[in-house]
Amino acid sequence: MALKITVDTAPNPTITLVGRLDTDTAPELDSALNKVFERKGIARLVFDVSALDYISSAGIRCLVRARKAIEPGGGKVAVVNPQPGVRKVLDIVKAVPAKGIFASVAELDEYLDAIQQQVRDQ
Amino acid sequence: MSSAPQWPAFRTVRGRLLLWILAVVVPIYAAAMYISYRFTAERLEIGAQRDADELASRLAAEVDAVIRPIEGGIRTVAAQLEEVDPPPEQYESRIRGVLAAWPDVYGSTIAVETGGASERRPFAPYLFRRDGGVGFSDLALDSYAYQTLPWYRRAADGLDAVWSSPYFDAGGGEIWMVTYSVPFFRRAAEGPRSLAGVVTADLDLDWVRAAAERAALGPIGMGWLVSAPGQESFVAPIGPTAERIAGFDASLEAEMFRDVGERMLGSSTTFDLLPAGSAAEPAYLAVRALETLDWRLLLVIPRADLLREARALLERQLLLGGAGLVLLIAAISFVASGISRPIHALAESVDGARAGDLDFRLPEAPRHDEVGVLTEALRRMRDSLQHHIALRAEDLAARARLEHELEIAASIQQSMLPRRAAHAHPVGARVAAALVPAKRVGGDLYDHFERGDGGLIFAIGDVSDKGIPAALFMASVSGLFKVLGSAGELPDRLLAAVNERLAESNDACMFVTMGCGFLDVSTGLLRYASAGHDPPLLLEVGGKVEPLSAENGPALGVETLATYPLVERYVAPGDTLVLFTDGVTEAAAADASLFGLDRLSALLTERSLGDEPAALVRRIVDAVGAHAPDFHATDDLTVLAVMFTPRGVTASRRADGEQWLIEAEVSPDGIREVRQRLRAILAARRVAAERIDDTELIAEELLTNVVRAANLGGDGEMSVELALTRADILMTIRDNGPAFDPLSRPSASVDVEIADRDVGGLGIHLVRELADDCRYARVDGRNVLTIRMNRMVA
Numbered sequence: 001m002a003l004k005i006t007v008d009t010a011p012n013p014t015i016t017l018v019g020r021l022d023t024d025t026a027p028e029l030d031s032a033l034n035k036v037f038e039r040k041g042i043a044r045l046v047f048d049v050s051a052l053d054y055i056s057s058a059g060i061r062c063l064v065r066a067r068k069a070i071e072p073g074g075g076k077v078a079v080v081n082p083q084p085g086v087r088k089v090l091d092i093v094k095a096v097p098a099k100g101i102f103a104s105v106a107e108l109d110e111y112l113d114a115i116q117q118q119v120r121d122q
Numbered sequence: 123m124s125s126a127p128q129w130p131a132f133r134t135v136r137g138r139l140l141l142w143i144l145a146v147v148v149p150i151y152a153a154a155m156y157i158s159y160r161f162t163a164e165r166l167e168i169g170a171q172r173d174a175d176e177l178a179s180r181l182a183a184e185v186d187a188v189i190r191p192i193e194g195g196i197r198t199v200a201a202q203l204e205e206v207d208p209p210p211e212q213y214e215s216r217i218r219g220v221l222a223a224w225p226d227v228y229g230s231t232i233a234v235e236t237g238g239a240s241e242r243r244p245f246a247p248y249l250f251r252r253d254g255g256v257g258f259s260d261l262a263l264d265s266y267a268y269q270t271l272p273w274y275r276r277a278a279d280g281l282d283a284v285w286s287s288p289y290f291d292a293g294g295g296e297i298w299m300v301t302y303s304v305p306f307f308r309r310a311a312e313g314p315r316s317l318a319g320v321v322t323a324d325l326d327l328d329w330v331r332a333a334a335e336r337a338a339l340g341p342i343g344m345g346w347l348v349s350a351p352g353q354e355s356f357v358a359p360i361g362p363t364a365e366r367i368a369g370f371d372a373s374l375e376a377e378m379f380r381d382v383g384e385r386m387l388g389s390s391t392t393f394d395l396l397p398a399g400s401a402a403e404p405a406y407l408a409v410r411a412l413e414t415l416d417w418r419l420l421l422v423i424p425r426a427d428l429l430r431e432a433r434a435l436l437e438r439q440l441l442l443g444g445a446g447l448v449l450l451i452a453a454i455s456f457v458a459s460g461i462s463r464p465i466h467a468l469a470e471s472v473d474g475a476r477a478g479d480l481d482f483r484l485p486e487a488p489r490h491d492e493v494g495v496l497t498e499a500l501r502r503m504r505d506s507l508q509h510h511i512a513l514r515a516e517d518l519a520a521r522a523r524l525e526h527e528l529e530i531a532a533s534i535q536q537s538m539l540p541r542r543a544a545h546a547h548p549v550g551a552r553v554a555a556a557l558v559p560a561k562r563v564g565g566d567l568y569d570h571f572e573r574g575d576g577g578l579i580f581a582i583g584d585v586s587d588k589g590i591p592a593a594l595f596m597a598s599v600s601g602l603f604k605v606l607g608s609a610g611e612l613p614d615r616l617l618a619a620v621n622e623r624l625a626e627s628n629d630a631c632m633f634v635t636m637g638c639g640f641l642d643v644s645t646g647l648l649r650y651a652s653a654g655h656d657p658p659l660l661l662e663v664g665g666k667v668e669p670l671s672a673e674n675g676p677a678l679g680v681e682t683l684a685t686y687p688l689v690e691r692y693v694a695p696g697d698t699l700v701l702f703t704d705g706v707t708e709a710a711a712a713d714a715s716l717f718g719l720d721r722l723s724a725l726l727t728e729r730s731l732g733d734e735p736a737a738l739v740r741r742i743v744d745a746v747g748a749h750a751p752d753f754h755a756t757d758d759l760t761v762l763a764v765m766f767t768p769r770g771v772t773a774s775r776r777a778d779g780e781q782w783l784i785e786a787e788v789s790p791d792g793i794r795e796v797r798q799r800l801r802a803i804l805a806a807r808r809v810a811a812e813r814i815d816d817t818e819l820i821a822e823e824l825l826t827n828v829v830r831a832a833n834l835g836g837d838g839e840m841s842v843e844l845a846l847t848r849a850d851i852l853m854t855i856r857d858n859g860p861a862f863d864p865l866s867r868p869s870a871s872v873d874v875e876i877a878d879r880d881v882g883g884l885g886i887h888l889v890r891e892l893a894d895d896c897r898y899a900r901v902d903g904r905n906v907l908t909i910r911m912n913r914m915v916a
Contacts (some may be wrong), residue, residue, distance in 0.1 A: 022797075022822055023790065023793065023822060024790060024793075024794060049224050053815075054815055054819070055819070056819050056822045056823060056826075056885070056888075057823055057826075057884040057885035057887075057888055058826070061884065063359055069795065085811075085812055085815040085816075088812075089819070091889060092887070092888055092891040092892070093884050093887060093888060095884075
């Protein structure tokens, strides 16, 4: 019944969530996000939820909050590899646009490469 | 013999000896006495006859002594008269000669025959004694006519000498007399002799009387000399007869017996009893005929007198015999009591043994008879009995010690079993158990105890044998289990550890099958491993029974290195795990049918709502007892029931399934607890993981709202009722917070851009989307939200 949060130190950090993100654990993620938001100019925030077993509306709220904090500055929030239950909740509440949800890190990289290519092409 | 027992006196040795000896001796005595009496009487009778003979011959001799000379003298006179034929004038002198010659002659005459050729005139001078002189009387008087008188006629007619019968000379001498008449003849020159007259001599019978009186009669009896019957009766009493008659029968007279005596003589009998009534008392009559004068001797001998001697002898014999009998009885009694007294004494001594006193005294003095043999036999019996009883007492004492030790052993063994009552576990489980050993101590065991890590560990075991070896092995297993079980190992490792210890020093080659479980009493997660034990049965709240199948490891104590697979599964609150030994399933009825797993399952299924483990256990034991009344005799029987009863959850059965009411405090902790419970229950019922997540999510969203809206007073209440039917998962959430229908709020606008979205309302949106049906009601001051979901994922 716990949540393990790992945030890497890359300029565009990846937050790995393991366990259960619910009313009890959402505050932990909120405080972790607050630290992340202190960094300016985050272009991309990735939630790796491949090991997340459960998410409730409190968790969804964290994701929405992240989007609200990043996207106004042109950044993007991506969710990678959700389990079916988590994916179902994400789909129901549409907290993250379908194009922001990726089946795997590789799919995300592919997508990011394509965007960079577009930028270069422009 | 058969009648003897009716008389108690003849049941004794003395009585019997007396009876039989007297029965033989008394008749012999009596016969001997009778024969002796008869013999004596006969001898006396013969003696009496001989006496009579002697008396008769003595009297005859006396009479003859008087008579024969007279006879001869008179004959001589007659012969002289014939020879000389003196003239009648000389007759007188001759008569005087006769009187002079025989003093016994009273009178005499010579009477001349007048008839015939003699032509003489009558002539008969009669001379007789008178007053010391001689008197004369002429008989030749016409008036007398002597020729016609018997004394003359008999001699004259018979031509021979003849005695007359006795007669009383009335008018003459006034005395009794007899007359001897002798004829005399006259010779002629030629021609036959002719009768010339008759010479007579009259004898005074006084001498006969005197002779009779002189005669010795002997000591008894009465006698008479009497004339022959038909004659004038002359009676001369013999000796002291007169006095004796007075003493015997005064009316007795000799005449009375003359005829009887004559008849006896006629039949050649000389001694016989008088006819009855002849005399006052029975008496013998002896009769003798005297040749001389044809007289009779009559002797009357009173029988009593004759047989007095015999009677005296008999009396003496009776006296002697009686004394002898008394002596005999005394001797028999002495001998018999010599036999029976020691026997009675023995019987009394031995009788004491009935009361348990085997120290009874026996006579010490050695006897060499049968009583001595009996005494010896009794002594040996007594000693042998004492010996045996002593042995038996020792045996009993040993048994009692063993029994006592067994009792202690049983109590020790009982103390190895958990003592806690079923309700005593505070941790959310109720346990009940029963162990019925086949013997005083048994080889079954069970145990259950809480562990610091929030779980209840429990086990059931069945040692391969029964009785003391099994009990000792059981004690060893029990101890190992307690020690190793506290170390925190899960059942698989625990069994392996116990097995290792048992197997490495199992010289007796015993083993134990064991089922071991560990129940996490907060979640209901059950972990179970089996060492060759029968799988336990899991009884669900709804009444379903299914075996908890686990792959078996080897029985404990067999292999040193053995592994035991672990099964993990959730059980729902209210579920009961029933563990048992084969004493339950293999209890055999009289018809050899086993109680069996099916009967056990059926019994559990029948369990009515709210049955406690204790009641369940009792019912199983009772049912086994009803099936096989003597199941105690065959095998130990153990049942262990563990019911999962976490605090705050109430399980119950409903018509279409089962339900649990989860009550929690209105707080995030309460929400957490509810979610945990829900997950565990649904997992226990094998609901799909996704549906479990959905249920938990709905509960979390709705309860979060409740907690957020709750008063801060702290008197809030909330509960979740989870019901499982065949098709649906039903959840009813109740709280006593302010009335609030979350469903009335508009759904979150998930389609608008994120930046413009209100983050509230997401939870309700999720609930609506996940549930198949949601309803709100305000009932009795409570918000009631009812959510239904299909049990299967769409």
